[in-house]
Amino acid sequence: MTDAFLEFNDVFVEETGVLVQGSVKLSDSSVAFRNESTGKVLTAPVAELHGVEWARLATTPGLRLVFEAPDDDHKAMQRTNLRIGGFKEKDQERISKFIENNWNKRVKEREHSIKGWNYGEANIKGPNLEFSVDGKLAFEVPLTNVNKCVAAKNEATLEFQDNDDAPVALTEMRFFMAEEEQGEDRVEAFRQMVLKYAGIETETGQAVATLEQILCMTPRGRYDIKVYPNHLSLHGKTYDYKIPTKSITRLFLVPHKDGRHMYFVISLNPPIRQGQTRYHYLVIEFVKDEHVDLELGMTQEQLNELYERKLEREQSGNTYEIVSRIFRALVNMRITVPGNFVGHSGTPAIACAHKQASGFLYPLEKGLLYIHKPPMYVRFEEISTIHFARSDVSTRSFDFEIELKSGSTLVFNSVEKEEYNKLFDFVSNKGLRIRNAKKMEKSYATDRFAGSDDEHDAYAETVKAEGKEKMADSDDSSEDDSDYDLDKDLEKRRKLKEPDEFSGSEPDEEFDSDANSESGSEEGEKESDGSGGSGGDDEDGEERPKKKKKSEPKEKKERKKKEKGEDGEKKGRKTKAKKDPNAPKRGMSAFMLWMGEARASLKKDGDSIGDVAKKAGELWKTIEGDEKKKWEKKAAEDKERYEREMKEYKKNGGGAVAEASSSGGAEREKTKKKIGSPQKSAKSKEFVESSDSESDSDDKPLKPKTKETKKESSASGSDSD
Known part of the structure; x- marks a missing residue:
C-alpha cells in the first residue's frame, strides 16, 4: 500500500542566497513548500514537472525538481526549478518509491562538478541558467533573481537583487565569451535570452x-x-x-x-x-x-x-x-x-x-x-x-x-x-495564550478623567439636573434670595471694609487698635509703653517698621476673634436653608420621565449607572414625533402639578424652616455690623484718649495734642540730642 502523501519538516529551500526553513508536502498532484517564517506556501503542479533528481544541496541530500515547457507556453516558462534540501539518506528510498507510484517519474541521481573551474558552458533552460564543467553541473542561477543585464564587447554582466537576510549576497556575475568566426554576436544573444526569462522591462515600454x-x-x-x-x-x-x-x-x-x-x-x-x-x-x-x-x-x-x-x-x-x-x-x-x-x-x-x-x-x-x-x-x-x-x-x-x-x-x-x-x-x-487571562469586569465607558471634548455625557447631565432640582428647592424656600439687591449688597460690603472718617487720614501701622483696647494684655502694655506715651516716637521713622511688625500679627488674630463667636464658629456667613420634607416634589423633565420608564430595558448585567445613562442619552436623541411629544406633555402636566401643590403648600403655612434660617441670617448680619472692622477702633493723632493700658505707664490723663505741642516736643527732642 502506497502513501497518499509524504510530509517532511525541517527542510529548506534556497531563495536569493538564503536557506529558508519550512516543511514540504508531496501529494499525487502537487508539491507544496510552506515558509516557516512568513507562512507563505509555494505550490508547484506535478503536471508541469519534467524531471526529478536526487542531488546534494549544501551539505545535505535534496530533491531537484526540473520544470520545462514548450516555447509557446509563456506562463509555464516562468517557473524556476525547485530545489529542496535537508533530507536524510534514509529518505531517498521512500521518496523515490512514492514518486514512481504517484507521479510516474523516475528519480535520477545528479552529480555536481567539484573541480572549481570557471571555464565551462552556460546554458539557459527556461528561467534557469545552468553552468556545467565537463558535463557536470557546477552551479545554477534562477534568472528571476537578475535585476539587470549589461552587454559589453566580449562579456555580459548580470546584476542580482539584494537580500538583506543573506549573510553573503551575490551582487554581480560576469561571463566572458570569445568571438566566433562567423561574426555572430554571442553576447547580445545571451543578453536577449536573459531579458526574456528574467522578466526585466525597461521604462521605454508602455506602462499599464x-x-x-x-x-x-x-x-x-x-x-x-x-x-x-x-x-x-x-x-x-x-x-x-x-x-x-x-x-x-x-x-x-x-x-x-x-x-x-x-x-x-x-x-x-x-x-x-x-x-x-x-x-x-x-x-x-x-x-x-x-x-x-x-x-x-x-x-x-x-x-x-x-x-x-x-x-x-x-x-x-x-x-x-x-x-x-x-x-x-x-x-x-x-x-x-x-x-x-x-x-x-x-x-x-x-x-x-x-x-x-x-x-x-x-x-x-x-x-x-x-x-x-x-x-x-x-x-x-x-x-x-x-x-x-x-x-x-x-x-x-x-x-x-x-x-x-x-x-x-x-x-x-x-x-x-x-x-x-x-x-x-x-x-x-483565535486561541492565543494570554498571560493575564482575565476579562475586565469594570466598564470604562464613562471615565472620570474624560474631558470636555466628549460629544454627549448623559451621566453628567443627569447629575447636573439633580443638582439644579436641589438648588431650585432651596431657592423657593428662601425669601432673601428673591429680594436680593446687588447694589445694596456691594454698598454694605464697602462700608464694612472702609475705616471711619478719622482713621482714614493716618496709616494703620502708627495707631494700633490693640493698644487702646480694654483687654489689658501684656503685649498691648508693652506696645503702649513704647509708642503711646510720647509723640516723638510717632514721628520717628526708624520706629515705624518695628511697630508694624508687631501690630500686623495682632490685627490678624483680633480679626479672627471678632469674626468668630464665643463658641469658635464663624459668623457672618449665610448658611444653606434647610429643605422642608413636606414640600412638594418638583416637576421632572421629559427626558427624566422617559428614562425612569426605560431604565429597566436599557440596563444589562454588568452595566454601571454611567453606561445606562449614556445609552439613554443616545437613544433619546433618536426619539422624535408623537413619541417625544407624549413625554413632553407628561412633563408639562407634572410641572402644573408642582405649581398647584406649591400654592397649597404656601397657603397652609409652608416654608417655616426657610424663614427661620433666613431670620437667623439677619441676626448674624446685625451682629456683624456691631462688630465692624478692626480698623474702626484706630484713633487719629489729634484725638488720643486715655485707656487702661496707658494708665499703667502714666497716671495723669493725656491732653489732646495740637500742632504746636508737636512742634515743641520735636524741638525739645532736637535740643536733647
Whole structure:
C-alpha cells in the first residue's frame, strides 16, 4: 500500500542566497513548500514537472525538481526549478518509491562538478541558467533573481537583487565569451535570452497604468507611480524607486480610524532601500471619497491575454478601489481586508503607539497589522504569548505586549481601556495564550478623567439636573434670595471694609487698635509703653517698621476673634436653608420621565449607572414625533402639578424652616455690623484718649495734642540730642 502523501519538516529551500526553513508536502498532484517564517506556501503542479533528481544541496541530500515547457507556453516558462534540501539518506528510498507510484517519474541521481573551474558552458533552460564543467553541473542561477543585464564587447554582466537576510549576497556575475568566426554576436544573444526569462522591462515600454501624485506614508512623500507588467516605478522629488513585481508578498487594504481615508499596504521581500534605510512595506494613503477616471495603457486584447480578463481598459470609481483592482490582477494575489473585529470607535483600527510613535493596530483574521512607524505584520503563528500590561491600574490606557516565539517582544502602549474587552475576546477566540487571562469586569465607558471634548455625557447631565432640582428647592424656600439687591449688597460690603472718617487720614501701622483696647494684655502694655506715651516716637521713622511688625500679627488674630463667636464658629456667613420634607416634589423633565420608564430595558448585567445613562442619552436623541411629544406633555402636566401643590403648600403655612434660617441670617448680619472692622477702633493723632493700658505707664490723663505741642516736643527732642 502506497502513501497518499509524504510530509517532511525541517527542510529548506534556497531563495536569493538564503536557506529558508519550512516543511514540504508531496501529494499525487502537487508539491507544496510552506515558509516557516512568513507562512507563505509555494505550490508547484506535478503536471508541469519534467524531471526529478536526487542531488546534494549544501551539505545535505535534496530533491531537484526540473520544470520545462514548450516555447509557446509563456506562463509555464516562468517557473524556476525547485530545489529542496535537508533530507536524510534514509529518505531517498521512500521518496523515490512514492514518486514512481504517484507521479510516474523516475528519480535520477545528479552529480555536481567539484573541480572549481570557471571555464565551462552556460546554458539557459527556461528561467534557469545552468553552468556545467565537463558535463557536470557546477552551479545554477534562477534568472528571476537578475535585476539587470549589461552587454559589453566580449562579456555580459548580470546584476542580482539584494537580500538583506543573506549573510553573503551575490551582487554581480560576469561571463566572458570569445568571438566566433562567423561574426555572430554571442553576447547580445545571451543578453536577449536573459531579458526574456528574467522578466526585466525597461521604462521605454508602455506602462499599464500611471498614477500621479500619490501620497505615500512609507517612504514619506508624494510619488508618480507607473505600473509595468513586471515592476513598479516610483518617481518623487528627491528619490526614485524600482520595485519588481515578484518581490510583492502581501497586499492589505484597511480603513483609517477617522473613516475618511484608506490605507493600501504592499509587503515587499526583499525591501526597497535608500541608503541604510530599508522599507519592507509600501504604505499608500487615499482619500476615501476621491474619484478618478483612468484609461489603462494597453489594449483590451493585451489585458485579457496577460491578466485573464480581470482588468477592463476603462476604469472609473474611487481611487483606492481602482489601485486595488490593478494590483490584484498584476500580482495575482488576494488582498487582505479586516475581518469581524470592530473596536470601540466602530472601526477595525485601534489607536496605540509603538516606541513613542503613534499609529493604528488592525486585528486581522490571520495576524496583526500595525501602521505606520514602522509598519509590521505579525502572524498568529509567530506569537508565543500575549500580555495586557498595566490593565489593573486606575489609568485610561494599558499596554498590549506580544511575545514572539523568536524571543523578541513587541509593545503597543497607550491603548484605551475601552478596547480591553474587545481585544481580549478577539485574542481568546483565535486561541492565543494570554498571560493575564482575565476579562475586565469594570466598564470604562464613562471615565472620570474624560474631558470636555466628549460629544454627549448623559451621566453628567443627569447629575447636573439633580443638582439644579436641589438648588431650585432651596431657592423657593428662601425669601432673601428673591429680594436680593446687588447694589445694596456691594454698598454694605464697602462700608464694612472702609475705616471711619478719622482713621482714614493716618496709616494703620502708627495707631494700633490693640493698644487702646480694654483687654489689658501684656503685649498691648508693652506696645503702649513704647509708642503711646510720647509723640516723638510717632514721628520717628526708624520706629515705624518695628511697630508694624508687631501690630500686623495682632490685627490678624483680633480679626479672627471678632469674626468668630464665643463658641469658635464663624459668623457672618449665610448658611444653606434647610429643605422642608413636606414640600412638594418638583416637576421632572421629559427626558427624566422617559428614562425612569426605560431604565429597566436599557440596563444589562454588568452595566454601571454611567453606561445606562449614556445609552439613554443616545437613544433619546433618536426619539422624535408623537413619541417625544407624549413625554413632553407628561412633563408639562407634572410641572402644573408642582405649581398647584406649591400654592397649597404656601397657603397652609409652608416654608417655616426657610424663614427661620433666613431670620437667623439677619441676626448674624446685625451682629456683624456691631462688630465692624478692626480698623474702626484706630484713633487719629489729634484725638488720643486715655485707656487702661496707658494708665499703667502714666497716671495723669493725656491732653489732646495740637500742632504746636508737636512742634515743641520735636524741638525739645532736637535740643536733647
